[in-house]
Amino acid sequence: MPQLIQKTELKTFYYTPVHCPFCGVRVMGADPQDETRITACPHTLFIAHDTGFEYRSARLDRNLRLDGLSEHEVEARWHEDKGGIDGFTDTVSLPDAIKVAAYAPAPSAYGSYYGFAPNE
Ligand SMILES: [Zn+2]
Incomplete structure (x- = not known):
C-alpha cells in the first residue's frame, strides 16, 4: 500500500x-488584491481551501x-469525499509528501491546505 x-x-x-x-519558499494562495497571483514552488502539490483548489x-x-x-x-470528485477537500487531499500518496492543514478557530472554521513533495 502506498504511503499516504x-x-x-x-x-x-x-x-x-x-x-x-x-x-x-513561502507559498500563498490568491492575493486578495490580485487573484491571479499564486505563489507556489516546484515542490508544491496543491494549495486549497474548503471552497476549492487554488493551485x-x-x-x-x-x-x-x-x-x-x-x-x-474536479469539484465533483472532492465533493464526493465526506471529508471534503481536506479529506480528499489526505488521499495523496506520493513518496514523502507533507501536508500542512491550518484550521482557523470557530466560528469561522475555515481551513487552508498546502501539500508538498520532493522532486525526483
Ligand atoms: Zn519547494
Whole structure:
C-alpha cells in the first residue's frame, strides 16, 4: 500500500505563513488584491481551501487521477469525499509528501491546505 501524505495541523498558530519544507519558499494562495497571483514552488502539490483548489500541480492531478477533468468534474470528485477537500487531499500518496492543514478557530472554521513533495 502506498504511503499516504503526512499531515501537520496548525490550530493555535493557524495564521503562521507556510513555507515549503524542501526549499523554503513561502507559498500563498490568491492575493486578495490580485487573484491571479499564486505563489507556489516546484515542490508544491496543491494549495486549497474548503471552497476549492487554488493551485494544483501536474503531479497531484496524476496522483489523484484528475488528469483531463474539467474544473467542474474536479469539484465533483472532492465533493464526493465526506471529508471534503481536506479529506480528499489526505488521499495523496506520493513518496514523502507533507501536508500542512491550518484550521482557523470557530466560528469561522475555515481551513487552508498546502501539500508538498520532493522532486525526483
Ligand atoms: Zn519547494
